[in-house]
Structures are given as structure tokens and as C-alpha cells.
Amino acid sequence: MTMTTENLSAAEADKDIVATTEDAQLDAVKPGLQYGGTESQWQLIRARFRRHRLARVSLWIMAVFAIVAIFAEFLAPKDPHDVQARYTYAPPQALHFIDRDADGWRIKPYVYDYKVEVEAESLRRVFRIDETKKIYVRFFAEGFEYKLFGLIPMNRHLIGPEKKRKPLFLIGSDRLGRDMLSRLIYGTRISLSVGLIGVSMSLFLGVLIGGLAGFYGGLFDAATQRVIEFLRSLPTIPLWMGLSAAMPRDWSPLQIYFAITLILSLLGWTELARVVRGRFLALKSEDYVSAALYDGASHVRVVLRHMVPAFTSHIITAASLAIPGMILAETALSFLGLGLQAPVISWGVLLQEAQNIRVLATAPWLLAPGLAIIVAVLAMNFIGDGLRDAADPYTH
Amino acid sequence: MTQPNDDVILRVDRLNVDFTFGKMNLKAARDVSFDLRLGRTTCLVGESGSGKSVTARAIMNIVEPAVISSGAVTLFDLKEGEVLELASLDPDGAEIRAVRGARIAMIFQEPMSSLSPVHTIGAQIIEAIMLHQDVDKHEARKRAIEALRDVHIHDPERAVDRYPFEYSGGMRQRAMIAMALACEPDVLIADEPTTALDVTTQAGILKLIRELQVSHGMAVMFITHDMGVVAEIADDVVVMLRGDVVEHGAVEQIFHEPKHSYSRALIGASLGLNNAEARPAPPTEGTPLISARDLSLFFPGQRKLLGKPDPGVQTLKDVSFDLWPGEILGVVGESGSGKTTLGRVLMGKYQPEAGEALYRTGSGDVRDLADRNSFRDKQVYREIRMIFQDPYSSLNPRMTVEQIIAEPLWVNNIAKGAAMRDRVAELLEIVGLSPAMMERYPHAFSGGQRQRIGIARAIALEPRIIIADEATSALDGSIRAQVLDLLLKLRDELGMAILFIAHDIGVVRYFCDRVVVMHKGQIVETGTAHQICDAPREDYTKALLSAVPSPDPRNRKIMPPLSVAE
Secondary structure (H helix, E strand, C coil), X not given: CCCCHHHHHHHHHCCCCCCCHHHHCCCCCCCCCCCCCCCCHHHHHHHHHHCCHHHHHHHHHHHHHHHHHHCHHHHCCCCCCCCCHHHCCCCCCCCEEEEEECCEEEXXXXXXXXXXXXXXXCCCEEEEEEEEEEEEEEEEEEEEEEEECCCEEEEEEEEEECCCCCCCCCCCECCCCCEHHHHHHHHHHHHHHHHHHHHHHHHHHHHHHHHHHHHHCHHHHHHHHHHHHHHHHCCXXXXXXXXXXXXXXXXXXXXXXXXXXXXXXXXXXXXHHHHHHHHHHHXXXXXXXXXXXXXXXXXXXXXXXXXXXXXXXXXXXXXXXHHHHHHHHHHHHHHCCCCCCCCCCCHHHHHHHHHCHHHHHHCHHHHHHHHXXXXXXXXXXXXXXXXXXXXXXXXX | CCCCCCXXXXXXXXXXXXXXXXXXXXXXXXXXXXXXXXXXEEEEECCCCCCHHHHHHHHHCCCCCCEEEXXXXXXXXXXXXXXXXXXCCCCCCHHHHHHECCCXXXXXXXXXXXXXXXXXXXXXXXXXXXXXXXXXXXXXXXXXXXXXXXXXXCCHHHHCCCCHHHCCHHHHHHHHHHHHHCCCCCEEEEECCCCCCCHHHHHHHHHHHHHHHHHHCCEXXXXXXXXXXXXXXXXXXXXXXXXXXXXXXXXXXXXXXXXXXXXXXHHHXXXXXXXXCCCCXXXXXXXXXXXXXXXXXXXXXXXXXXXXXXXXXXXXXXXXXXXXXXCEEEEECCCCCCHHHHHHHHCCCCCCCEEEEEEEXXXXXXXXXXXXXXXXXXXXXXXXXXXXXXXXXXXXXXXXXXXXXXXHHHHCXXXXXXXXXXXXXXXXXXXXXXXXXXXXCHHHCXXXXXXXXXXXXXHCCCCCEEEEECCCCCCCHHHHHHHHHHHHHHHHHHCCEEEXXXXXXXXXXXXXXXXXXXXXXXXXXXXXXXXXXXXXXXXXXXXXXXXXXXXXXXXXXXXXXXXXXX
């Protein structure tokens, strides 16, 4: 239907219309678009993305994750590497806001201290909440020293106990009495950046190889397609295991980190290359691409000016759908002990602690990183879905 | 409602259909009323967006996402005397489903998308029969074969087991009709069933529908924007404009005493194309711009792993013609005749195996367009420009109109900055658009406007030749005439030659100076437009011409004239 808004008002007054309906449509707008036709592709995409509620919510969630990753040191209440042997497997403390005592009440957040008892039969230490001792929690409390963005030396944290060494384990502590919340916050940084850097690297490979294959076709296209098919037919876990086993043991955690992302992206580019190649092939037969060639535009200009804008949105979509795969792959590798190694903290490394079912029975909060992974992966997938639906605003 | 006395089978009464977009409410059909009678064809005419298809869908009660806000669609059962009101039924209910397909059948413009590609034609017809009639599979198959025989499909016993992709476009439309008629409906709704077809195929389908209507005695509602088709088949005509019925009457009255100015304009536009006096052709003296000799192009078939190799197609065979300065040369033929390939060869997309196409450039040297190297320095691209068939895919949706039209100016270093902007504004004015629109994106324009933008891009470099590949086939009647007039005006003002590729020989008389008729890759006849249209020599040209619907109901070419008894 090319019904127009103008028709609504015009048709009544305009009972005697001659055949120049086209002229009457000059200022007309197509239905579904409340604009005057001067919106760029990105404005249209944004308008359509906004209608995807799940994706919008997910975008906010990922924004929170990103802020957590960027400001990890500031947000972590405790040093994630700080071992407090007294508090191994301490359960989560509830945060209270209203402080009641004999004088009445005021708003002052606090947690209760722990009482440690040793069970007689199993000789196991059991933590009980000691309601007689309050540990006050302060905002912008002084804590461990760090450098914000690696530059600004600081020791303030969003929250922290009034006294530095007092226990504050909002989601419990691990085997060595380290604060799980702080470790989870630090893990967010590593896990998300592995996803992001890994996808950027595979994006580079994918766009380059897929673009060349799609634009020039022929032998190069056939060769890359076979390579992609071969790579995709490899069972991934044994391959990762082989590759990470081949990594020298004496590498620093940073080197291992980059090697892992490289391994992930070397296998991850194939999907993106296919997307890019497919778009190139589809676009090559579009009349407007022929028109640009007939305008005398060079090949480079045809590709960059006329073809690439048509699929940047598709690339962004494919990339955002690839990030969860990367995160999951890193988690799987680290979980198996083949990826990142302690002292580097990632979600997968944290989950290593949750491998033992008996440990899980006593300290189920060790699964918290699993929850973070689920939320992050689902959110990224929803964002990808929303982008995919919004990606091509010109299809009907 | 009481049963009317005459043979009215379906009555549409003050039907309103609304589309809602957020807060906007668009009336797609407003107080539409008309009757369908057994044995008569009612044509709904109007341009795209006039509400014709919506009305047809409202009769079947399948208007989603729109809603039928008021009005009635009443279906009468003349034998039983029953009356059924369709518009108020639940669109997913059993009652309306018993009507769809069985008592009212519908055929669509694009038969391929209405047929399931994974089932045989026969299986689909059999399913339709068994859904609505109480027969066993064997009997249903027999009826399916009969139905295919009725629509003149050759060898129906074997065709019944074929898949849709094995059928040609015309055969698919025949199969759709067979499927629609398998349950012997009282009403057949045909929504632009011939728009996607060649004129000769169209003539066959029109004849078939008419024939089946007489033998089945059903009512036909035929939706089209082509006044020629209306004149050929209609008994009654309903003219729609933007959701309103502006005129309603017998075909004779509509064509010969139209009351509404819009009807007059519609008929005028189609008559103008057909009754145009052939203009004197520009003198063909001096040297031709393009002189093509014996162009031959063979597309080899795909080598297959199994089975017989595809023999390939001889797309062009010894094609020779001259294009003289300032003339409009029409290239006509059915789809598959090689006319589009010919255009592509001249633009350097394909290199023919044999022959040459010598082009005399503006600077005086001669280049062979059959040679890829002639296009190296882009001079040919500056002098020979192209207008594309599909106004939707030929404009980059991600660029503004200004960027689209300015592209050739920019890449050829002709104008930059403010000068470029001024030139774009000037070009927009030349093609009849407002310069204020240059910041908009193509999605804000209608098909005709888009084609004007494409023309502005083509003339931006002041070309010597324009190749217009089916440039007007995607446009509705009156808009087509406007675009043709624009091209004629530009030819007179800018003095370029136009190679006009078209499957519609109807527009050729109006638009072209000389015509080349192509068939299966060969040129069968060359002559002035006057001579080709009025005194064709070759049988193929005669067949093509006789298939063009004539926009005068008193002078039917395809159909037998209306009998006086009717």
C-alpha cells in the first residue's frame, strides 16, 4: 500500500482530481514512518530498535556490565586477591540500611559480623551471623590502593567496611576467604574484554576475507569457502585443548590472555566472513551498485561508499551475536583449566572453584559467576536479535 | 438483507477498511459499494494505493493488519436462497473458511509466490478440492486433471505431476486459475493476474478467464490498473481513487461518457499512448552514434554433476542495428528475447563472442563497445547513461537524493560543493521535482518520483545516449505517460538519443521514432514506429501487436465483442 497521510486530509476537499495524483503525493509520506523522509539509515534503525523492548532492556543491562568492567577497582569493596584465612567459605551477609538502637533509628548501612563455631562431629567451621556486632558500611570508604584507569592513584571504593580488615562479603567468600563480589567484578572486566577483543579480531579477519571473497569471487572465493568449511567441521573443544596445551607454561598471565583471545578469534571469523560474503554477493546484483559503476565511480568508491553502508548494520548484528559465543568459549576453556590461569580472574576461572559438588553443597554462592554469564549472554543475544530486526530498515 | 431479484451474487455495501499506524488512521477504502453479478466481469481500476486490492481482500475478510470498520459484504446463494454476511464473520472462523476457495476464489499477481514450490501442481489442486468437496483422492485427481485441461495446459495427465518451477509464468497463472476454479466458485477475484506477464501471455490468460466465466457462469471481479485490459474484458467498471469509488458504471459508459474527471484522465492517458500520431522520425543521415554489427552472445549452461548438461542459451544472434543522433530507438520483445542483454552489452557488462558495436564518442574517436577496454577511462560511461527498470532497487536507500544525483558529478570532477548543489537543484527542477526534496532519502518517494530521480542522475552528465531498460514498465498507466512525456521533453531539449527497451509494444507508437523487434535473440523486424505499429510485415510482430489490449470496449481485439443480447 502506498496510502499517504496527505490523502486523508486532501481527499475530502479534492473530490475532483485529475490524473496528476503523483504531484499530490510530492509531500506525502509512507505509512509507518511519521517523518518527512529525511531520516538517515541510522535514525531508522534506532527507531526500530527502540520498539524491541527486550533488546532495549538488555542494552541497559549490558551498559551496567560495561560500567562494572571499566570501574572494577572502584566498585570492588575488597581486594580480590586479598586472602583472609579466617573467613573461608563465609556465607553472604545481608546489607541492612536502618540502624536501630536505644536512641531510635537512623539510616546507616551495616552488616552483622560472623561468629565462627566448629561443628563437633565433622570438625567443620560453621559461620553464624552475630547480631550483637555490627560492621558499619561506608560509601567512598578507604580500602586497598589502586590506580584508576592505570593512572590515577586512589584508595576510595564505592562501599567498604568502616575498618579495612573487617569482613564484608555481600555474596560470600571463596576457599581462601576472598570476597566473591570483588572477584566477580574483576572477572567481568576480563570476560567481557575477551569477548570484545576476540570479536574485533575475528571481525577484522572476517570482513577482510569475506569481503574479498564476495567482491572478487572466483578461485579465491572457492578456496576460502573450503577453508571455512574445514574450520567449521573441526570439533572445537579438542582443538582448543590442543592449542592451549601448546602454549608455553612460562608465559605471563597477560600473554596467555592474548593467546586465548587469538585462538578464539582464529576460529570465530568464519561466521562473520560468511555474513560479509553473502551481503557482498547480494549487493553486487543490486541496480544501484551497477548505477554507481556507470556513474564512473572507482571500485574502491563503489565498495566503500555504496556497498559497505548497506551492511555495516548487518556486521554489527553478527558481531554482537558472536560476543556471547566468545564469552562462553573463554568460560569453557578456563573452566577446564586450559584457558586463563589464576591469578587472572575471569568468570571461567571463578567457576573452576565450583567444580566440586561437595564444595557447592556448602558454598552455593560460588555459582554466582554462572549467573553473571547467563545474564550477559542472554542480554547480548537479545541485543543481537533486536539489531537484526532493525538492521535493514528498507525491507518490508 | 433481502434477496435481490436479479442475478446479484455478491453485494458490497458501504464498506470501510481502516489501517492504523500508531495514532494515524488511514482509510484504505471508504464507503465502497458495488454488486457482482453472475456471468459478468466487474473491473476495479485505479492506481496503486487506490484501495482496489484492499477491497478484494475485504470481500474474503483477510484484511489484516487493517480492520473492516463498517459496511457489509453479502453473499447470496441463488439456488438455496440463503444469505451470508461476510464482513462481520470471524476472520479465522469456520464459516468464512468454508466460503473462501469454495464459493469465492482468488488469484494473485505473482503466481510463483502463491504456489508451494515443494508440492506438485496436482497435489495442490487435489488438496483444494478435497478441502471443500466430499470426494476421495482418486476422484479429486481426476477432477484436477480436468481442471488443468480446462485451462488449456498441454498434456494435463503429465502436467499434474510437475512442480511449479517446471511451469512458465503463464502456465503457473493458468494452474492458479485451475486451482481457483476446481471447486466451482460463484465468484472469482483476480488481483492483477496479468501484470507480471508478457502481452502475448496476458492475452491468453484474459481469453481464458473470459471463456471460463462463460462456461461456469460465475461472477468475475478483475483488479487492474491497465485501462486496455479493462476495455477488453469488463462488463462493469468501478473506478477507485484513494479509497473512494469515484465512478461506477457499464464499460461503454465509462469509456465513452466518463463523468468523473479522474476517469477521463485515466482513459485519456491510455488512449494517448495508443492513438498517438507517429511523429516524423529524425533524419537518419550523417554517421550513426552506435553502429552494431552481428553481435552474438552465448551463455553456456551450467555443467551438472549428474544428468544432462544444460545446453545454454544463445541470447544474442547476429544483432545489427544503428542508433542515430537524437532518435528514440525502441527495442521490443517478450521476456527472454535478449533485449535487456543487448542493453547490458552496450554498457560493457557482457562481452559478445562475435560482432562489434562501434560508438562514435563526443571527441570524435570510435570505440568498440564489444571490447571491455573501451570502458577503461570511463568516457563511455559519461556519454552513455542508463535508466533502470526497478525504481526501488536502482536508488541506494542509504543516500539522500542529493548524494545520488551528485554522485556522477562528484566522481567525474564536474562540480563540487555549492556548484554541485546548485546543479542538483537544477536537475531536480528539470525532471519536475522540487529542489527542496534533495535532503530526503528515496524511501520518501513514490515509484514515479523515484524514476524521475533516476532520470535526473542519468542526465546529470549531459549524455549523448540514454539506455532506458524497461524504464516505465514498473509504473502505473498515467504515471507511465508522465515519465514518457518527461523523457520526450528531455530528448528535445538536450538532443540525446534514447535506446528504449520495452516489452510493451503499446508505448512504442507513442514514444519511439524507430523500432527493433526482437525474438529469441534475433532481430525479426526493423522499421519506423509508424510502420511497425500500423503495417507490420513479420508474423511475430503482428502477433505481438494483436495481443496489446485496445483501450476501447467497442473495438476489442483479444475478446469477442460484447454480444448485443447481453
